[in-house]
Structure formats: C-alpha cells, structure tokens
Amino acid sequence: MAITAQRIPWWAWTWPLLACVVLVLQFALGSGGPLAVAETFALIATVFAAVYHAEVVAHRVGEPFGTLVLALAVTIIEVALIVSMMITGGAEKAGLARDTVFSAVMIVCNGIVGLCLLAGGVRHREQAFQLQGANAALVVLMPLTTLTLVFPNLTTTTPGPTFSPSQLIFAAVVSLILYGSFLFVQTIRHRDYFLPADGGVEGTHAPPPPNKVALLSAALLLVSLFAVVALAKALTPIMEFGIEKVGAPKTVVGIVIAGLVLLPEGLASYRAASANRLQTSMNLALGSVLASIGLTIPAVVAVSLLLGKPLTLGITPKEELLLALTLLVSVLTLGTGRTTVLQGIVHLVIFAVFIFLAVVP
Numbered sequence: 001m002a003i004t005a006q007r008i009p010w011w012a013w014t015w016p017l018l019a020c021v022v023l024v025l026q027f028a029l030g031s032g033g034p035l036a037v038a039e040t041f042a043l044i045a046t047v048f049a050a051v052y053h054a055e056v057v058a059h060r061v062g063e064p065f066g067t068l069v070l071a072l073a074v075t076i077i078e079v080a081l082i083v084s085m086m087i088t089g090g091a092e093k094a095g096l097a098r099d100t101v102f103s104a105v106m107i108v109c110n111g112i113v114g115l116c117l118l119a120g121g122v123r124h125r126e127q128a129f130q131l132q133g134a135n136a137a138l139v140v141l142m143p144l145t146t147l148t149l150v151f152p153n154l155t156t157t158t159p160g161p162t163f164s165p166s167q168l169i170f171a172a173v174v175s176l177i178l179y180g181s182f183l184f185v186q187t188i189r190h191r192d193y194f195l196p197a198d199g200g201v202e203g204t205h206a207p208p209p210p211n212k213v214a215l216l217s218a219a220l221l222l223v224s225l226f227a228v229v230a231l232a233k234a235l236t237p238i239m240e241f242g243i244e245k246v247g248a249p250k251t252v253v254g255i256v257i258a259g260l261v262l263l264p265e266g267l268a269s270y271r272a273a274s275a276n277r278l279q280t281s282m283n284l285a286l287g288s289v290l291a292s293i294g295l296t297i298p299a300v301v302a303v304s305l306l307l308g309k310p311l312t313l314g315i316t317p318k319e320e321l322l323l324a325l326t327l328l329v330s331v332l333t334l335g336t337g338r339t340t341v342l343q344g345i346v347h348l349v350i351f352a353v354f355i356f357l358a359v360v361p
Helices: 010-029 034-061 065-088 096-124 131-153 165-189 211-245 252-274 278-307 317-333 341-359
Strands: none
Touching: 010 034, 010 211, 034 065, 034 211, 034 252, 065 096, 065 165, 065 211, 065 252, 065 278, 096 131, 096 252, 096 278, 096 317, 096 341, 131 165, 131 278, 131 317, 165 278, 211 252, 252 278, 252 341, 317 341
C-alpha cells in the first residue's frame, strides 16, 4: 500500500465534499449541460478518493486483509452501479451485468495484470510471487466464469443465453460458496500463500496510520461510495447517448463501467509492481476480479428475482473464446511464480484484441 502520510491529504476529503455539492445542485437544477462536466469530474475524482481511503483502512488492518478491503470497496461501487441501472432500466439493461462482469475479467486478467507484469519486468527484469496464492485465485476464477457466463448458453430450460429462476438461484449460491471459500483460504486457512515469500522488499511499508485517521477514512469511504453511485447513475444516460452517437455497440457501456471502477485499483496494482511488490499487485488484481464475479452475480440475481427484472448472463461465442484464451494464458503465465516482460506483452495483446473486437465486432 502506497500510504505514507499520517494524516489525510486535502484532496481525499475535498473530492467527496465536492461530489456531495454537485449532487445537491443536480437535485435542484437537474442533470445535463454544464453541470454534466462538473458531475464527470466529481465522479472520477471521488473514485480515486474512495480507493485512497480504502487503502488507508487496508494499510491499517494489514495484509492480506488490506487488499481484500480495497477489492470489496471497488466491487461495491460496481454492484451498486449495475443494480441501480437495472432498477431504473428496462429490458435493454438485461445484459448489463454480463457485459460489466465479462469486461472486468478481461480488464483485470489481461489489462491490469499485463501492464503490471510489463512494468515490473522492464524495471526489475524478473519478479517473483507466491505460486500457491495465484493458483488458489485461478482455480476459483475458472469455475466462477464458466458457470455464470458460459453455462447459460448451454442450458435448455429457458431459451437463449438465460437461466431459469431456479438456475439463477443455484448460480448465485455457487458464486457465494466459491468466493467465500477463497476468502476463507486467503484470510484464515492459508494466509501465508498471499504474503511476500521473502518478507523483505514487499514487507517494507510505511508505519500504519493512527486509528483516528483510519476511522475518518472509513467514514469518508462510505460517503465516497454513495457519491460515486449517485453520480454514475445520473451520468449513465449521457454516456449511453454518446456511445450511441459514435456508433459503438451497447456492450461498450459495460466496458466503461468496469474500466471506471477498476482504474484506481489498476493504478494501485501498477504502483506495487513497479516498486517490486508483485505479491501485493497480484493480490489486488486477482482478488478484485473474484470479488467482481462472486458478489456481483448474487446481487443482480437477487434484484432480478425480487423485482422481476430480466437478466441475461450468457456471453457470445466470440467472448467465450476470448475467455478461454485468457484463462489458459493466465494459468501458463502465472503458473511458475516468476514473471518477465514476455508475459506482460502477451496479456496486453489479448486485452487489445478484446477492446478492438468490442468496438468493431
């Protein structure tokens, strides 16, 4: 964690305050026009503030709980955005959760991981991390993605890439069991799998922040999360209009949402890898993608069943191939516990293919 200050910097409390002011103005004046620019700036700035406060709390509680706090904070933002759009939207939002979750997998496993491995390899030539921790994450990621994103295309109870109500409940329960099992292994049973192997370079941290600072950051984190969700909900129609104007597919909305909530965490992973703390970087990246699926799917299933909202989870054959390629490459590149620039380049190329085919299907 890149937390060195023993007090909260001015921007970390200013941006959430600004977001609250913008929300009040939006309620009074309505969204759109010049206010949309202020909403966009406040949204992006508050996301960074939210992740900063999550890092403060995480640094206080220590590893591996620290990266878990950050992953859960980012996932809460993602889940809240998807659920709020599902509630206010109609049938056209049925595939939003699918698009966002699949985009999160591609962004993390190829974009963030690739950038971290490349940056770390360029600066430090070769880096090492705990193989057992990466294997634990990947062995959970494979069934999670397959059962929630691929199986809806194969079941026959309902037509199309959908689950029946009972299948949705089963998928939600399985997701929670898999993610809960990973958390148990990460935080209790085998914590040492997710700690630096040598306890040397990665074990060097600034002193943890005082309890007063950590508690204040926890409160500001809650305010920031609320503001991000409210602002994103207001900006969604403008974003969809812009995507439609440029002629991009509607699935790009899911990429934008996933990219927005994962950007600060990606930067945190990048900083850790550049500082030769690849273990922390991998904990952040792989932990976030597991949380993204393991918590998002049960949440959207609950909304779909309780409110009668349509939900489409099955991805297209093209996306199935990209997912299979990503999982296979991840097993090979992270299966040795040591990485170089080559693995980073390979993951980034796959990420470029994902972005290109999303815009030019």
